[in-house]
Amino acid sequence: FNMAYSSTLVTYGSGTGVVVEVGDHTEIGRINSLLSSTIELETPLTVKIAQFSKLLLWVILGLAAVTFLIGVWRGQSLLDMFMASVALAVGAIPEGLPAALTITLAIGVSRMAKRNAIIRKLPAVETLGSTTVICSDKTGTLTQNQMTVQVLYAGGEFFDITGSGYTPDGDIGLNGKTIVHQNFPALMECLKAGLLCNDARLIAEPESWRIEGDPTEAALLVAAHKAGLHQVSVCTAHPRLDAIPFESQHQFMATLHHNLAIDSRHVYLKGSLESILERCDKAFDPQMQLTALDKALMHQQVERLAAQGLRVLAFARGDHDYDDVKHDQVKGGFIFLGLQAMIDPPRPEAITSIAACYRAGIQVKMITGDHPVTALAIAKQLGMRHVERVVTGAELQATHETQYPQLVEKCAVYARIAPEQKLQLVQALQANGHIVAMTGDGVNDAPALRQANIGVAMGLGGTEVAKEAAAMVLTDDLFSTIAAAVEEGRGVFDNLIKFIVWTLPTNGGEGLVISAAIFANVALPITPVQILWINMSTAVLLGLMLAFEPKEPRLMSRKPRDPQQPILDGVLIFRICLVSTLMLMGAFGLFEWELARGESLASARTVAANVFVFCEMFYLFNCRSLEYSMFHVGVFSNLWVILGALTMTLLQLLFTYWPPMQKLFGTAAIASGEWLLILGVATSVYLIVGLEKLMRRRLFKK
Structure with a gap:
């Protein structure tokens, strides 16, 4: 069944549902319980x-x-x-x-x-002025949040994509030569997956292009546009029937489409490599013929891309016989389509500000949902210290709480971190006597923002719940503003x-x-x-x-x-x-x-x-x-x-x-x-x- 959470806004239509949880047992209730259990500390x-x-x-x-x-x-x-x-x-x-x-x-x-x-x-x-540690989100705060797909892997081949920003001008090349996209069906299918499994919009204006929605998804639209796949025409030919939105605990998004040309239904998946691979058992070769999936090779390819500081998303496709899609229907049986790797360059002012923080004796810790290798590469580009090791959300979950204080002192980069784990990081740092500033923008970030000595909410992309829980709101969402x-x-x-x-x-x-x-x-x-x-x-x-x-x-x-x-x-x-x-x-x-x-x-x-x-x-x-x-x-x-x-x-x-x-x-x-x-x-x-x-x-x- 689809699940509607308390406080969800219904934009149109009607429906019938069965109430399965109330009060503190709802998702919003759980977040509220976390908020009420956090102690709002007195300032120094x-x-x-x-x-x-x-x-x-x-x-x-x-x-x-x-x-x-x-x-x-x-x-x-x-x-x-x-x-x-x-x-x-x-x-x-x-x-x-x-x-x-x-x-x-x-x-x-x-x-x-x-x-x-x-x-x-x-x-x-x-x-x-007393802050000793700043815990910052990566995307948009330490980086420019202007994604550009630069590399695409499909059918066992790497393709280079030129151009930058959200202007859909650029070429797709293979081995240094521009190609005719239509001759590479696996490439086109991977680009189509990025376009369809997407909630963003790319809008042409008289003098420029602008986006509505998540910058990562917008980058996928731009990449597809460069191959001649335009959003309106493709979506018209493949109307969406249902969707499973992205959730941090699942690390993927799924959309169900009706391919009118061949009268079939396909589910497209987009997410982290780990979440997509566990649902796939086959892959496509360059001409869209089924072949065995080498999962170890895929991990190697992702690490190769992530080492360049590229943010990597994986894509998959599966046949479907119903008019809706549920979590238990996307557990396996998918065909791996490929990878799209995008650059989100560090902000120059963030590099300067991090160096200033180190001179001031302030530790800087980066928290991201990205792949650990990507996080490490970006951390090195930012000039961060203590980057010998990256701690993942899975490692944090497997670590006993008594070991958190020792762990957080040694590590500065945290990848694949769920919003709820931010609260644990804050509490561990405070247990070591630190005055902690923590950034956040989502509803799930609110408990960590409330617990931190200084909760810092994003003014441009933050939710109202995050802003209410925070002590400070950034109107430009920049790390340099925190340092200032x-x-x-x-x-x-x-x-x-x-x-x-x-x-x-x-x-x-x-x-x-x-x-x-x-x-x-x-x-x-x-x-x-x-x-x-x-x-x-x-x-x-x-x-x-x-x-x-x-x-x-x-x-x-x-x-x-x-x-x-x-x-x-x-x-x-x-x-x-x-x-x-x-x-x-x-x-x-x-x-x-x-x-x-x-x-x-x-x-x-x-x-x-x-x-x-x-x-x-x-x-x-x-x-x-x-x-x-x-x-x-x-x-x-x-x-x-x-x-x-x-x-x-x-x-x-x-x-x-x-x-x-x-x-x-x-x-x-x-x-x-x-x-x-x-x-x-x-x-x-x-x-x-x-x-x-x-x-x-x-x-x-x-």
Whole structure:
């Protein structure tokens, strides 16, 4: 019986059927079960931010509690100590971090969209920067998906076919000489099989030819056209009665036709050599006379063609007595017609992108339904590594799951892989600690796309189910777009780290100033409302400008980040502590200096607040690169930073001198001498951090 699957669309006609499965037992139900059983993993960023937030929470609560207890122990009132602890907590909490995180990721989304990568889930932007393995489909992503039949084997002879693309201009030759096709019946029958067992269309337009349907099938139409077999006339003479569509688990397609000229029914098969050979017991010689089928020889011929990077399809024909065709009727008794081998050349940009991925420490794995030898030849043309062995779907199925993790580390090329096996590959790679990007376009690819850290769906040829399951959709279906998205992801993560490294010293410095004032039993150098002003204004006008920072040179020459590595390493923690201490010394020192000179408490607090703002501003220029000075990345390469600094300076002048803001924030006007001291402290922060980075670079070189 023919089987209609749940969610199948009926385009016309009517019929009666028996329901044999429902719910999770249908094909769509099985895929849905796989989808629901896959765990949508948290991104490295969300995991690290959650861990970082918990740590920061306990540190701030602990510091506030210690400050409160020490103040009460020294005789301060409970209310004053409560307010001081609140001020400390307000100062230490990086309020701008959630907004900066979201905006930086959103800017990354915009940049990726310009490079043909549509991000469906915001945290996926950063996950791309953490990717350690990219598993890519071959056809159309790594190759051009513009098939051209170049070699045909029929009747024991090899024929060469000239021409390229989908324009049906070219000749068919034998031993280097152009032939008259009609003199080779076996050749014509093999070409006819490719034309009839086909769902594509070749359409002539005023200036070119275009195709509708699968490019592989379109290449078969073009090859037949070059021999004078036109689709409309041949299909009219051989109307289709029934068909068995191609399915990955069966590896073949079958169509039933009525040959009107001789009033007979023939079933034509098209598929992989393995699936076609097991159904054949005879072959045709050049003049269409039955002869013995040498299956070993056929395998040799296919390997010879596949070694040239050609994609090979096998064809067969069988007589039929019914008006429909079923799977149990195509198990054997067919006559082998021949082979058609087509080239699908690698994309030049894919070769460049794969090399870039290797330089960036990212493994690339190719997954295809093609013959293993073809897959290996294309992998070598692409410059892929670890191509000593090709793993087939049958080998994968015969391998125990406990051995998958070892297998996937050693092999980069997978052939004759069913969509369901992609899920197993993803899980094995993740078991080894990898951050995996997986491409897919079909409904059956959805579980693997959902399981992958980054599911990448094809925008041009992908199904809606695949797009819904994926975190990213490629509008051009190119591998180079994935590599470009990884580069953008690394840039986004860099900018996030720059913001965190920039904002934490401010929060740390403010917390330390409050604690120091309590320990020294003096007035608070900055009030809670001034802390809020500093944190919110600088986060928006200074910190967020780092989100627009362009990618640093040699970004794709670095190894991927270790997924287990904390969000801040020892070097950055040291720098945060260093700058926090410098801000503490500058703000608290000048605050006490102003009071010692007889200035009012409001003036001293105004100086302290401005020390924090301008130290942040000068330190912002340090944070434009975590390793180099701003002169290395270009002073004017991010004009947003300069605009933010100028705007912040103007607001601080209003904060200091405008009466309404003086009344709101408790500030007072200060003299030019105080500004020189403030700028001196800020400049010293910039110089000390720059010196620290220089010393680390020289030490690293040694």
